[in-house]
Amino acid sequence: MAGSLDQNPPNADRHITPGGSDWLWAVTAIMAISDLAMIFWAFSRPRGTRLFHQIAIIVLTTAMIAYFSMASDLGAAPVRAEFGRGNTNLRQIWYVRYIQWFITLPLLLLELLLATGLSLSDIFTTMFMGWVLVICGLVGALVPSTYKWGYYVIGCMALLYIWYVLLGHGPRTTFAAGGIVRTGYIRSAAYLSFLLMLYPIAWGCSEGGNVVSPTGEMIWYGILDLFAGPIFLFIFLWGLRSVDYGAFGLASGKYTDMAYGNGAGYGPNMAARNAAGPGVTGAGTAPAAAPAAGAGTNAV
Numbered sequence: 001m002a003g004s005l006d007q008n009p010p011n012a013d014r015h016i017t018p019g020g021s022d023w024l025w026a027v028t029a030i031m032a033i034s035d036l037a038m039i040f041w042a043f044s045r046p047r048g049t050r051l052f053h054q055i056a057i058i059v060l061t062t063a064m065i066a067y068f069s070m071a072s073d074l075g076a077a078p079v080r081a082e083f084g085r086g087n088t089n090l091r092q093i094w095y096v097r098y099i100q101w102f103i104t105l106p107l108l109l110l111e112l113l114l115a116t117g118l119s120l121s122d123i124f125t126t127m128f129m130g131w132v133l134v135i136c137g138l139v140g141a142l143v144p145s146t147y148k149w150g151y152y153v154i155g156c157m158a159l160l161y162i163w164y165v166l167l168g169h170g171p172r173t174t175f176a177a178g179g180i181v182r183t184g185y186i187r188s189a190a191y192l193s194f195l196l197m198l199y200p201i202a203w204g205c206s207e208g209g210n211v212v213s214p215t216g217e218m219i220w221y222g223i224l225d226l227f228a229g230p231i232f233l234f235i236f237l238w239g240l241r242s243v244d245y246g247a248f249g250l251a252s253g254k255y256t257d258m259a260y261g262n263g264a265g266y267g268p269n270m271a272a273r274n275a276a277g278p279g280v281t282g283a284g285t286a287p288a289a290a291p292a293a294g295a296g297t298n299a300v
Contacts, residue, residue, distance in 0.1 A: 020215030
């Protein structure tokens with residue numbers, strides 16, 4: 001049976017090897033298995049306690065698609081390297097990887113920061129800096145001249161902002177869900193911040209300096225994505241397994257909130273219905289008064 005590189009021949013002189021493609025298939029399988037496990041875990045939880053798990057599902061699904069593409073030797077563009085190696089001048093630049101990161105990095109930041117007392121504007125700005133980091137990495141990788149390092153510096157400045165929020169601003173906020181969540185957040189933020197530091201180093205050695213081969217790049221980024229993806233998500237969510245999600249103040253506030261079957265529901269309008277018994281639905285209760293501004297919600 002023909003391999004991926006036979007079906008989809010490389011489009012550059014410096015490209016991944018069959019061994020690199022095999023490694024990417026292995027990462028694809030890990031992402032897919034982790035995604036399925038996360039889906040089962042999410043649906044095993046009561047309604048109203050799945051937000052963090054659903055964010056993780058989006059991250060893992062996106063990563064699985066991206067690694068399937070790269071394992072198939074698809075999603076790359078030939079770019080003339082600033083620093084040639086031997087007789088090879090064109091290097092494969094995997095734009096599909098940056099599409100993955102454009103989706104997953106802001107969601108990883110959202111996953112962490114929703115557990116804090118940061119305002120929505122702070123969270124959104126941090127997510128925006130994640131987009132800046134990824135876009136600068138992509139544009140810099142596609143630029144064949146030394147100007148790519150200008151985008152590299154801009155991306156690193158965005159990373160410094162992310163570090164400040166994760167390690168400086170975030171831990172100083174009030175954690176409505178309690179000290180256990182705060183302790184878990186600090187550990188997770190330090191873990192993710194360390195991994196984010198390794199990505200620019202990998203970029204400088206691969207897409208930037210053309211020192212590491214495309215196969216070595218795939219191994220390096222693949223390990224980082226596994227630690228920043230399934231490993232990080234399962235550890236973080238395991239720490240939240242017994243936390244009262246109502247303390248996060250993330251309920252929609254809709255009158256239509258109701259439970260599955262006869263079980264208890266979650267949300268601001270469910271207290272009276274749960275107390276009234278399993279046979280009572282939204283039609284038999286009046287909507288609860290809207291919460292006061294800033295009470296139990298992430299203020300803008």
